[in-house]
Amino acid sequence: MDMVADLGASRLYRAPGESSHQQPQRWFNTADITVAHQNNLLKQLNHQRRQELFCDCSVLVEGQLFRAHRNVLFASSGYFRMLLSQGPDGLPDSVNATFDVFSPETFTVILDFIYSGQLDLSSHNVIEVMSAASYLQMNNVINYCKNFIKSSLDISLKDEDSERCLSLSETCSFTSGAGEESSEQQHQGPCSVSPPPALWTRDNSRSQSSFMGKDPDLDGSASTLATNPSSPANELGVEADDLQDPQDPLYTLPGSERRRGKGATKRRTPNSSRSSQHEDLDIQEARTQKAEKAEELYATLPPIVGVIGHFNKDSNPIMRFKCPFCTHTVKRKADLKRHLRCHTGERPYPCQACNKRFTRLEHLRSHFETIHQARKLVCRKCKCQVTEETGHVVCEGTRRYRMCTACIQEVGCDDIPMESLEGSNEEPALLLGVDGEEE
């Protein structure tokens, strides 16, 4: 067989007996051959697993026994790699693993993925599958789950046109080569892998770019994520505020907000981008849908999102809750819920004065007091301390700040709109509450 062309990794070979001067009858692409071989091998292994042929590993999940091949588990999971390497002679004769941190149903999904490359995700299992994958150190599964959740929440900046998001109540499947986990694990740490080429088998309208670009969520930690300069929005030079609606409780892609900062508040006037009544209705509908999806996401959180085996001074284990989106762990579930907002983009606290939204009530309060109430008793110009006698509140749109009498006179009284200090704490009113509901 002669090699007649070299196309990078895949080479074309001519069938035996064919001369290079003859018109080629059949061409063999080694890439195709490799894929076919891999598929066949995987099918055979899966068949053997189901027949319990040559299974040398037992996994007990909440009392349910799973049989598998240790070499397959070794190649697919960092956890099993570690476990299977702990024997006195490298590999122990019999391998048994017991799990109580996820359900047998979840492990079935994981195991089916290992042996088939098919990941059956639904809104009901995605969090637990992700948590289990995190526990088992299967980064590709984690990434598929992240993409599933992201697409379901529809918070991708790059795919603004993908409003036709996948309903969380529906089930879809991702496919992938099962052998990629091993190489990923060698080069990258947990939650820091590049997204594998997931094939979205349901929604053809969704471009792969949202999955393939640099993903701030994959950076490993929440803090890093929040400030990653290579977030999709920044990569494309896209202004988050141009794409998203400030009325939207999920309007900010995690990681982009902090780059927008106060500039976003200045650039955008309330409701400037939407004017028609029809669009307003769409906004309301989208808000409702996304809020419901966020609620559904929270509702599907398993009782134990993750347990990290820390020990205190008395050698007692300390329970911690692990974020399914990153490596961050917290002591309290309530703190995890708060932390999750930086991943979901949920911003339930809108400022009634400027429509800017916040993840926490305290942040809204701080913003309102600083920006709209001029609570700081400091002259904005000369930074000196001012009292009600020595200064005034200056209005600048919805913004308010204080200036001392001397600076006001210096600038010119007529140029500055002022109001009495007595009224400065009343207008505009801070209407605290979720999504604009007055309290």
Added chain:
DNA sequence: CTGGGGATGGGGCCC
């Protein structure tokens, strides 16, 4: 270009 300061976001932890 750079440093300072304001605004904002997130984590830890107490009440």
Added chain:
DNA sequence: GGGGCCCCATCCCCA
């Protein structure tokens, strides 16, 4: 579990 406070990191604007 929620609210709130404190602290720190980061971004952005401006002098």
